[in-house]
Amino acid sequence: xxxxxxxxxxxxxxxxxxxxxxxxxxxxxxxxxxxxxxxxxxxxxxxxxxxxxxxxxxxxxxxxxxxxxxxxxxxxxxxxxxxxxxxxxxxxxxxxxxxxxxxxxxxxxxxxxxxxxxxxxxxxxxxxxx
Amino acid sequence: xxxxxxxxxxxxxxxxxxxxxxxxxxxxxxxxxxxxxxxxxxxxxxxxxxxxxxxxxxxxxxxxxxxxxxxxxxxxxxxxxxxxxxxxxxxxxxxxxxxxxxxxxxxxxxxxxxxxxxxxxxxxxxxxxxxxxxxxxx
Numbered sequence: 662x663x664x665x666x667x668x669x670x671x672x673x674x675x676x677x678x679x680x681x682x683x684x685x686x687x688x689x690x691x692x693x694x695x696x697x698x699x700x701x702x703x704x705x706x707x708x709x710x711x712x713x714x715x716x717x718x719x720x721x722x723x724x725x726x727x728x729x730x731x732x733x734x735x736x737x738x739x740x741x742x743x744x745x746x747x748x749x750x751x752x753x754x755x756x757x758x759x760x761x762x763x764x765x766x767x768x769x770x771x772x773x774x775x776x777x778x779x780x781x782x783x784x785x786x787x788x789x790x791x
Numbered sequence: 792x793x794x795x796x797x798x799x800x801x802x803x804x805x806x807x808x809x810x811x812x813x814x815x816x817x818x819x820x821x822x823x824x825x826x827x828x829x830x831x832x833x834x835x836x837x838x839x840x841x842x843x844x845x846x847x848x849x850x851x852x853x854x855x856x857x858x859x860x861x862x863x864x865x866x867x868x869x870x871x872x873x874x875x876x877x878x879x880x881x882x883x884x885x886x887x888x889x890x891x892x893x894x895x896x897x898x899x900x901x902x903x904x905x906x907x908x909x910x911x912x913x914x915x916x917x918x919x920x921x922x923x924x925x926x927x928x929x
Contacts, residue, residue, distance in 0.1 A: 688883065691876050698873070702911070709918050713846040716839050733833075740826040747819055753799060769829070776833040779840035 683742060690739035697732040717787050726784040730777050737773035741766060814897045818875045821868035828865045863912055870911075871904035 663670070705711070708719055719725055744765050752758040806812065831853075838849035852858055878896050881887050887896055 688880065691880060695873070695877070698869075706914060706918050711919055713839065713843045716846075720836075720839065729836075736829065740822075740829060743819075743822045744826055747823065769826070772829055772833050776836050779833070779836040782840040783836075 683746075687739065687742045690735050690742065693731075693735040694739055697728060697735060700728060701732060717783055720780055720783045721787040723784070726780055729780050733773055733776040733780070737769045737776075741769045744769070810894055810897050814875060814901065818872060818879075821872040821875075824865065824868045825872055828861075828868075831862075831865075863908070866912060867904065867908045870908045871900065874900040874904050874907070 748761045752761055835849055838845040878900050
């Protein structure tokens with residue numbers, strides 16, 4: 662049962678316009694990152710060799726491709742959620758706020774797509790086969 | 792929308808710094824810095840996707856002392872933001888919100904983040920020790 666009045670909901674009253682789902686998604690992405698970032702760190706340390714051949718072979722392994730892609734999506738999503746609240750909180754000028762929010766969203770999405778595309782490209786073009 | 796020259800309530804410029812608001816702002820600052828670092832992660836992946844020549848250029852960039860300093864700062868930010876994030880998740884369950892617990896957990900997170908960062912950095916140095924290993928340049 663929402664405490665918001667129907668009029669308030671429709672008019673999007675309040676600084677961030679809506680927030681409960683944002684709060685939850687921020688938590689979910691946090692837990693995702695808590696699982697995936699140690700995985701990446703430990704995997705690279707165990708791999709030990711960061712030369713081109715070694716890295717490309719590692720990325721091409723199906724499990725690594727999958728987890729790396731998921732990490733990028735969750736990472737970018739979490740970053741977007743976080744940066745957006747910072748902009749909403751500290752940028753007073755409505756026009757600048759809107760522009761900044763658009764810019765941050767577009768940049769992060771582009772980074773995410775480039776990252777996932779790179780991972781997939783490596784996976785589809787290298788012999789990760791045994 | 793509305794551009795009235797209303798005075799806004801000052802916060803960062805006026806409120807006294809304490810561990811509570813300092814760690815909270817630090818969480819935001821580290822989050823922003825981490826986001827900037829995403830560019831380096833994606834650059835590394837894109838370089839690998841382009842091929843050995845691009846990857847060699849990436850290695851040169853990453854080996855540069857300034858980049859190494861930035862990477863360590865990024866690691867510090869990552870450790871603090873992650874540990875403080877866990878602190879936030881614990882708060883979400885309702886625990887640790889009392890003043891004493893919050894102060895202890897805050898300083899614990901701060902100290903741990905430095906220790907953990909140094910440990911990981913040393914580990915990485917020993918694992919990725921030779922430039923040859925890093926770039927296959929030779």
